[in-house]
Amino acid sequence: MIDLFVIKVGGNVIDNPKLLEEFLRNFAAIKGKKILIHGGGKIATRMGDKLGIESKYVNGRRITDAETIDVVTMVYGGLVNKQLVAKLQANGCNAIGMTGADANIIPAVKRPVKEIDYGFVGDINTEDVQGTSLKALLEANLVPVFAPLTHDGKGQMLNTNADTIASSLAIALSKFYNVRLIYCFEKKGVLHSPDDDNSVITLIDRMIYEELKADNVLTDGILPKLENAFAAIESGVAEVLIGHADDVQSNTTDTVAGTLIR
Incomplete structure (x- = not known):
C-alpha cells in the first residue's frame, strides 16, 4: 500500500491560474501524507525582464549567474512558493513552504564547470538528503511544499531542477x-503517438521501456522523466506515475489515469 505521495507539478500548470487553482484544490483533497515540488521558470523570466536581468539558456537550461540566482531565489522561494502555500491553506491543507536550505533538507554541490558554466546550479547526492527531518514534518501532519532551490552548506543558494528534487x-x-x-504536467501520460493525447501507455516496466526506445516511440522531452523514474525505482521508490495535472487526485488511487512505471 502506498503511504506517501511525492508530487511534482510542472511550470505550465504554475503559469496558468485556472489550471493551478484546480490542481491545488485536487492536491489538497488527497488523503494521507504528501509533498509538493514546484517550478516557476516563466515567472522568474518575467521578473528578471522587469528588473533588466536577461535570462540566458544553453540547450534549454537556464544559466544561473550571480544576478539570476537572486531572482530565482526571490521568485521560487518567495513569490511562487508562498502563493502556493497560501492557496493550499485556503483549501484546508496545512502546507509549509520550504527550500532545500530549510532544516538543511537538501544540501547540494555547485555543478562543476565543464564545457558549459551553468553558474549557481546545484547537483544533489541523494544520500545527503535529510529524510529523517522531513519525516518529522510529515508525522506532524504538515504538507511540505518545496521550491526548486538547494544550498551548498556555505551560505550559497543553488538553482536545482524540480524533477531532480x-x-x-x-x-x-x-x-x-x-x-x-x-510527475504532473500538461499531457495525460507517456504517449505512444505524440500527436494523439489519448494514446497513453498505461504501464511501462524496464523491458517495455527498452522496446519503446528501440522503436523511437519516445520523444526527447519524455526520455529524461523516464530515466529519472527508473533511477528512483532502482533506488527504492515503489512506483512512479507520469500524468496530467487534472488527474492528480485519481492518480493517488489504485485506478490511475496516466502512465504507471514499475
Whole structure:
C-alpha cells in the first residue's frame, strides 16, 4: 500500500491560474501524507525582464549567474512558493513552504564547470538528503511544499531542477514509506503517438521501456522523466506515475489515469 505521495507539478500548470487553482484544490483533497515540488521558470523570466536581468539558456537550461540566482531565489522561494502555500491553506491543507536550505533538507554541490558554466546550479547526492527531518514534518501532519532551490552548506543558494528534487526526496523517504512519485504536467501520460493525447501507455516496466526506445516511440522531452523514474525505482521508490495535472487526485488511487512505471 502506498503511504506517501511525492508530487511534482510542472511550470505550465504554475503559469496558468485556472489550471493551478484546480490542481491545488485536487492536491489538497488527497488523503494521507504528501509533498509538493514546484517550478516557476516563466515567472522568474518575467521578473528578471522587469528588473533588466536577461535570462540566458544553453540547450534549454537556464544559466544561473550571480544576478539570476537572486531572482530565482526571490521568485521560487518567495513569490511562487508562498502563493502556493497560501492557496493550499485556503483549501484546508496545512502546507509549509520550504527550500532545500530549510532544516538543511537538501544540501547540494555547485555543478562543476565543464564545457558549459551553468553558474549557481546545484547537483544533489541523494544520500545527503535529510529524510529523517522531513519525516518529522510529515508525522506532524504538515504538507511540505518545496521550491526548486538547494544550498551548498556555505551560505550559497543553488538553482536545482524540480524533477531532480522530487526524485531525490522520494528516494530519501523510501526508507520510511512506500512512495509513489508523481510527475504532473500538461499531457495525460507517456504517449505512444505524440500527436494523439489519448494514446497513453498505461504501464511501462524496464523491458517495455527498452522496446519503446528501440522503436523511437519516445520523444526527447519524455526520455529524461523516464530515466529519472527508473533511477528512483532502482533506488527504492515503489512506483512512479507520469500524468496530467487534472488527474492528480485519481492518480493517488489504485485506478490511475496516466502512465504507471514499475
